[in-house]
Amino acid sequence: MNGPSEFERRVIAAVRRIPPGRVATYGDVAALAGKPRAARAVGNIMRTAGVPGVPCHRVIGAGGAIGGFGGNVQMKRELLRAEGIEVGIGRVRGFERLRWRPTRRA
DNA sequence: AATCTGACTGTTG
């Protein structure tokens, strides 16, 4: 059984070092992993990994799209709010959108 | 090895 690939490990490490109260976009994490264009792959890893201790709820879409959270988007929003990030409800390509603006570049 | 999928993103209409 193959362990996590280097890319996956890098992505997890990047997400892991996102400080509380701060967030990063999938593109930012991808860039930190060395592939600024692999935002989609990052999302896939978040979806499959599900590693405890990784604040995956701090990773959001570039336009403020909250993405997913095992379908518990509400919980993800609550977690972000618990970290002092007030979010509003909007709509970005059919997904929920946060009112706050991502830092763009961790 | 080829094909499909999707927690993305930027551009167009």
Next chain:
DNA sequence: CCAACAGCCAGAT
């Protein structure tokens, strides 16, 4: 401002 389309990427089947 919102919806749809196209482009890109790594992992899974």
